[in-house]
Amino acid sequence: MDEDAFWQLIEDCRPTEPDPDAELLADTVAERLAESPLPLVIGFAEQLSWALYRLDRKEYGQDLSGDAFLYARAAVVAAGRTVFDRVLQDSAAFAPYAINLTWAESLLYTPDRAYSRITGEEWDRATRHSYESYSNTEGWSG
Numbered sequence: 001m002d003e004d005a006f007w008q009l010i011e012d013c014r015p016t017e018p019d020p021d022a023e024l025l026a027d028t029v030a031e032r033l034a035e036s037p038l039p040l041v042i043g044f045a046e047q048l049s050w051a052l053y054r055l056d057r058k059e060y061g062q063d064l065s066g067d068a069f070l071y072a073r074a075a076v077v078a079a080g081r082t083v084f085d086r087v088l089q090d091s092a093a094f095a096p097y098a099i100n101l102t103w104a105e106s107l108l109y110t111p112d113r114a115y116s117r118i119t120g121e122e123w124d125r126a127t128r129h130s131y132e133s134y135s136n137t138e139g140w141s142g
Contacts (some may be wrong), residue, residue, distance in 0.1 A: 001043025006051075007081040009033075009044065014080065022078035022104035029107070033114030041118065045111035047125055051084060052078050052131035057139035059091040064098055066133035071103035073131075119124040 001009075033041045052073050061069035075097050076087050076127035087093045096102065108131070115123040134140055 001040055001047055003047060003050075006044060006047035007036065007084075010077070011080055014078075019078075020102070022107050025078050025104070026110045026113075030110045030113040030117075033111065034117035036114075038115070038118055039097065041111050041114045044114075046129075047127060048077065048107070048111065049127035049129045049131045053129035053136050054133070055084075055086065055094075056133060056136035057091075060087075060094045060098070061133060064133075068098075068101060068103075069133040070108070070131065071105045072097040074104035074107045074132075075102040078107050122125035 009029060009032065010025070013032060015024040015028070017024070019025055029044075033044055052070070055073040055076060056069075060073070064072065067122055072094070076084055076094065083093070112123050112125060114127075115121075129135075
């Protein structure tokens with residue numbers, strides 16, 4: 001899955017009704033992925049980790065706990081590519097997610113849920129980029 005396909009899936013699965021914690025989004029993405037070939041699930045996990053890693057920067061999360069920062073970054077991803085790109089261009093666009101503690105924790109587990117449905121096994125996942133808070137050393141230097 002390339003970056004464009006990742007963002008298209010997020011957009012296609014976003015509900016029309018309010019979804020403050022991205023639960024509906026996560027459920028729909030997990031369902032779609034569970035009906036897909038396993039490499040697509042793995043590709044989604046890689047793209048999600050990469051997006052979260054790119055948001056793991058000092059100017060966004062210096063005053064947040066590790067979990068709050070991770071879940072707020074997931075909420076930015078859940079909001080879609082336009083919001084994600086805006087936040088990357090202007091760190092002030094991240095503030096509402098941090099101040100209002102807008103979280104999308106459930107999105108983090110979406111690929112794991114799809115993997116389990118496809119294989120019947122738990123996924124001991126490792127991606128090229130860690131999405132854990134403060135793992136992007138370049139984003140936290142200086």
